[in-house]
Amino acid sequence: MKSQDVRKQFLDFFKSNGHLIVPSAPIVLKDDPTLMFNNSGMAQFKEFFLGNGTPKSPRIADTQKCLRVSGKHNDLEDVGFDTYHHTMFEMLGNWSFGDYFKKEAINWAWQLLTEVYKIPKENLYVSVFEGSKEDNVPFDQEAWDIWKTLIDEDRIILGNKKDNFWEMGDQGPCGPCSEIHVDLRPEAEKALVTGKSLVNNDHPQVVEIWNNVFMEFNRKADGSLEKLPAQHVDTGMGFERLCMALQGKTSNYDTDVFTPLIEKVEQITGLKYTSDEVKNISEEQSKTNIAIRVVVDHVRAVAFAIADGQLPSNTGAGYVIRRILRRAIRYGFTFLNTKEPFINKLVEVLANQMGEFFPEIKSQQQLVNNVIREEEASFLRTLEQGLQLLENVVAETSGKEVSGAKVFELYDTFGFPKDLTALILKEKGFSYNEAEFEVELQKQKTRSRAASEVSTEDWNVLIPGNVETFVGYDKTENEVKITRIRKVDSKKDGILYQIVLDNTPFYPEGGGQVGDKGTLVSANETIEIIDTKKENNLILHFAKQLPENVEAGFVAKVNTDLRTSTSKNHSATHLMHLALRNILGTHVEQKGSLVNPNYLRFDFSHFSKVSDEEIKQVEAFVNAQIEAQLQLVEHRNIPIQEALDKGAMALFGEKYGDNVRMIEFGESRELCGGIHVKNTADIWHFKIISEGAVAAGIRRIEAITGDAVKNFYLNQENTLAEIKETLKNPQDILKSVASLQDDNAKLKKQVEQLLKEKVGSLKTELEKDFQEVNGVNFLAKQVDLSMASTKDLAQALGSSKPDSFVFLASVEDGQPNIHCYITKELVASKGLNSNAVIKELGKYIEGNGGGQPFFASGKGKNANGIAEALAHAVEFIQ
Numbered sequence: 001m002k003s004q005d006v007r008k009q010f011l012d013f014f015k016s017n018g019h020l021i022v023p024s025a026p027i028v029l030k031d032d033p034t035l036m037f038n039n040s041g042m043a044q045f046k047e048f049f050l051g052n053g054t055p056k057s058p059r060i061a062d063t064q065k066c067l068r069v070s071g072k073h074n075d076l077e078d079v080g081f082d083t084y085h086h087t088m089f090e091m092l093g094n095w096s097f098g099d100y101f102k103k104e105a106i107n108w109a110w111q112l113l114t115e116v117y118k119i120p121k122e123n124l125y126v127s128v129f130e131g132s133k134e135d136n137v138p139f140d141q142e143a144w145d146i147w148k149t150l151i152d153e154d155r156i157i158l159g160n161k162k163d164n165f166w167e168m169g170d171q172g173p174c175g176p177c178s179e180i181h182v183d184l185r186p187e188a189e190k191a192l193v194t195g196k197s198l199v200n201n202d203h204p205q206v207v208e209i210w211n212n213v214f215m216e217f218n219r220k221a222d223g224s225l226e227k228l229p230a231q232h233v234d235t236g237m238g239f240e241r242l243c244m245a246l247q248g249k250t251s252n253y254d255t256d257v258f259t260p261l262i263e264k265v266e267q268i269t270g271l272k273y274t275s276d277e278v279k280n281i282s283e284e285q286s287k288t289n290i291a292i293r294v295v296v297d298h299v300r301a302v303a304f305a306i307a308d309g310q311l312p313s314n315t316g317a318g319y320v321i322r323r324i325l326r327r328a329i330r331y332g333f334t335f336l337n338t339k340e341p342f343i344n345k346l347v348e349v350l351a352n353q354m355g356e357f358f359p360e361i362k363s364q365q366q367l368v369n370n371v372i373r374e375e376e377a378s379f380l381r382t383l384e385q386g387l388q389l390l391e392n393v394v395a396e397t398s399g400k401e402v403s404g405a406k407v408f409e410l411y412d413t414f415g416f417p418k419d420l421t422a423l424i425l426k427e428k429g430f431s432y433n434e435a436e437f438e439v440e441l442q443k444q445k446t447r448s449r450a451a452s453e454v455s456t457e458d459w460n461v462l463i464p465g466n467v468e469t470f471v472g473y474d475k476t477e478n479e480v481k482i483t484r485i486r487k488v489d490s491k492k493d494g495i496l497y498q499i500v501l502d503n504t505p506f507y508p509e510g511g512g513q514v515g516d517k518g519t520l521v522s523a524n525e526t527i528e529i530i531d532t533k534k535e536n537n538l539i540l541h542f543a544k545q546l547p548e549n550v551e552a553g554f555v556a557k558v559n560t561d562l563r564t565s566t567s568k569n570h571s572a573t574h575l576m577h578l579a580l581r582n583i584l585g586t587h588v589e590q591k592g593s594l595v596n597p598n599y600l601r602f603d604f605s606h607f608s609k610v611s612d613e614e615i616k617q618v619e620a621f622v623n624a625q626i627e628a629q630l631q632l633v634e635h636r637n638i639p640i641q642e643a644l645d646k647g648a649m650a651l652f653g654e655k656y657g658d659n660v661r662m663i664e665f666g667e668s669r670e671l672c673g674g675i676h677v678k679n680t681a682d683i684w685h686f687k688i689i690s691e692g693a694v695a696a697g698i699r700r701i702e703a704i705t706g707d708a709v710k711n712f713y714l715n716q717e718n719t720l721a722e723i724k725e726t727l728k729n730p731q732d733i734l735k736s737v738a739s740l741q742d743d744n745a746k747l748k749k750q751v752e753q754l755l756k757e758k759v760g761s762l763k764t765e766l767e768k769d770f771q772e773v774n775g776v777n778f779l780a781k782q783v784d785l786s787m788a789s790t791k792d793l794a795q796a797l798g799s800s801k802p803d804s805f806v807f808l809a810s811v812e813d814g815q816p817n818i819h820c821y822i823t824k825e826l827v828a829s830k831g832l833n834s835n836a837v838i839k840e841l842g843k844y845i846e847g848n849g850g851g852q853p854f855f856a857s858g859k860g861k862n863a864n865g866i867a868e869a870l871a872h873a874v875e876f877i878q
Contacts, residue, residue: 003243003257006117007063007092007357010237013112014061014094022056024358025655026308027065027088028317036317037067037305041093041236042168042213044655047537048097049173049215049232056658058099063239064091065304065358069320076324080294080331083204083251087324088301090239098230102178105212105233106146109180113210117246123183125199126151129165129176130158135225137165140176143214147178155196163200166213166234171456173215173228180210182245205250210237221458251275253293261296264349269336291335298328299346299372306371307364309591309651311603311695325372329379330417341376344369367605367697374696379415386416390424392848395839400429404436411437412444454490462550468539469503472516472675473634476558478505480520482550498540499529505558506541508534511654512593513570513674518558522547529556563675565597568683568705571632571665571676572622573600575686576703577649578668579621580604583614590651591698595674599689599704606699610691622686625666629681633664643671685709759785759793766793767800773877776826777804780873782866785810787817791857794819798855807837807873809845809866816845816863820856820873827853830877837876844869
């Protein structure tokens with residue numbers, strides 16, 4: 001059975017049983033501060049389990065793109081070494097929100113597996129929760145009794161809290177679960193060892209394929225459990241493992257989920273992948289297999305993350321994506337002998353394979369390809385740099401063990417992998433101190449953990465059952481009541497309080513727009529709101545203190561100065577998006593934005609630098625829309641298809657509901673939940689202040705509006721006035737500046753001529769100071785020249801005599817520099833090397849450098865060390 005059919009049959013089965021089929025949410029979570037990525041099927045439904053929202057249907061089924069490489073669920077280092085761990089994977093799931101419970105979930109699971117997919121019943125085992133005295137949760141007798149009607153009791157296993165009690169996190173919805181495991185071993189092995197004994201023991205052919213979670217409890221901050229107001233079902237079936245079972249394979253990588261990608265890698269590298277079913281393979285082949293598994297797994301995770309709007313970067317979710325891709329690149333570099341970008345060539349295969357069900361990978365194919373190719377080229381350059389740095393570390397090491405701290409520095413600062421370092425050191429007869437490396441790694445982890453550590457108390461609910469309302473599109477001030485509060489303590493921000501109101505004019509951070517600030521005012525006090533965010537469908541108002549009387553009535557007041565400036569920038573962003581598509585082409589798509597009171601930032605897909613002329617055209621286009629005084633046309637809560645039919649732009653990587661809000665200014669139509677001006681005239685003026693590259697095929701523009709533009713031009717005017725004053729207030733500034741440039745060019749030529757004469761004069765003088773040492777014409781001197789001129793002099797002196805060794809030093813702007821010239825005959829006959837000379841003598845000036853065997857240069861920090869460096873130069877020829 002092909003993988004596409006496996007997916008389709010799952011969805012068709014649950015559709016026939018009254019489930020609404022919904023699309024996968026983006027793999028990257030943009031509006032959930034507690035998660036970077038969707039790491040499970042239930043992540044997009046958290047608000048329903050928590051009772052903060054109402055689902056489209058009480059029964060839902062889907063396949064969700066998941067990523068597990070950070071936090072509690074971290075599988076990254078396992079990927080490639082076994083045949084069933086993945087970074088990105090699909091989770092097939094069926095959900096009940098207060099509707100059916102254990103009986104239906106278990107019976108449907110059994111029916112689908114044994115009757116639709118026709119997995120032999122004798123290959124299946126199930127587990128139920130044995131209970132927990134610690135949590136006062138009894139043995140799951142109900143699940144046991146249901147399973148008894150479907151399967152022999154000797155195939156039902158009792159599972160402990162670790163295996164059979166599923167939790168969303170340290171706090172939140174949780175409950176007992178019932179897993180289904182499949183035994184894929186050959187009959188001969190089954191006869192020797194029962195599959196029951198191998199369940200949950202990391203056997204590669206006895207694996208869990210489905211987990212039915214029965215959400216009954218809420219885990220509180222103190223660790224205790226309380227009953228949820230409704231019972232829910234949350235199930236997850238690993239798509240890749242299911243395909244393995246249905247296609248008669250013993251490895252996920254032998255299924256058609258991965259074989260097209262593997263075949264492409266084989267074609268590119270000329271190496272062959274060996275199926276997991278082949279026994280007694282060589283160590284070399286095993287390394288090749290692992291590397292290919294790493295590459296084909298990781299490209300899926302990276303490609304879908306980029307398609308959903310997350311570019312590789314050095315922080316946050318972007319850093320995780322970059323780390324996954326770099327792991328794939330280095331496995332290719334080390335074990336597949338790929339020294340040029342190649343992973344990007346797999347994107348086309350992936351798009352053809354999965355584009356029908358996940359259209360985003362097809363539509364974003366070119367962008368994904370470009371970004372991955374550029375990241376590969378960049379990291380391959382980093383690897384080359386790391387190899388050079390490692391050479392330096394080895395050269396400075398006495399003995400055969402390199403410092404673990406140095407290896408960690410290469411890893412942490414330059415991204416040079418420790419296993420690659422170990423491999424290269426081994427080839428050179430060296431090792432490194434692993435204990436030292438681990439000490440440094442743990443220090444870094446501790447620092448990182450401490451910086452992000454957050455403890456969150458339980459909600460104190462003041463008004464139960466309240467449905468919160470956002471009124472901020474129409475009001476900036478409103479009478480409110482506090483419905484719930486909780487305390488949050490983080491290392492980064494200290495103690496803060498999150499406040500939820502019955503209705504609020506405060507806009508929560510989202511869609512690129514920052515959250516509102518303002519105040520809560522009662523008869524007796526004023527509480528400052530320093531930020532507003534959304535989490536699990538609740539609007540959270542952040543404050544450094546709580547009101548003395550939380551049950552009092554308040555007036556919520558948005559800071560209208562900040563709100564107004566932000567709205568100008570947000571509306572200008574929409575106008576600029578339209579301008580870019582009109583001027584650069586319809587290939588332009590938004591790839592990220594930031595809208596705050598001070599400026600706007602807009603990332604978009606485009607293949608080249610935006611020229612100065614194009615920037616002027618964009619500015620002119622936007623300012624024309626501002627001058628046209630276009631009225632805001634706001635369509636609230638309209639069906640998404642109607643909005644799209646009207647020409648609204650939907651952004652890839654965003655999660656939209658059935659009903660949406662559309663913002664319209666003339667020809668600009670976008671789906672947007674943000675705050676906007678009522679008329680484009682309110683923006684006043686638009687000015688681009690920078691344009692540059694973010695990644696391959698992605699450009700970034702930063703721009704300002706309103707008062708920020710006024711201040712910009714005021715600063716320009718002040719700067720111009722200062723320039724005029726400096727130039728003694730000429731009538732024609734441009735003519736005066738041009739005259740200065742001409743004078744400067746003439747002076748430069750004169751200085752260059754004088755320097756040439758000085759170098760020539762010094763050369764004649766210093767030629768007399770050569771000494772013969774062991775048949776070598778030797779010279780070591782300090783001169784009073786710039787670094788560039790000292791370099792020229794060293795080369796001129798070295799070329800003036802045969803068999804010469806010249807070492808010169810000088811000081812420029814307080815920094816010492818050194819240069820070594822050795823004639824090519826000496827390099828060949830005596831094995832001398834200018835590079836080695838500079839590295840050794842550079843220690844005396846606290847510097848380093850390098851170059852060719854016949855000429856090298858270096859810079860340092862300690863000019864007092866020059867004399868010692870000069871004194872030791874002769875030792876290289878003695």
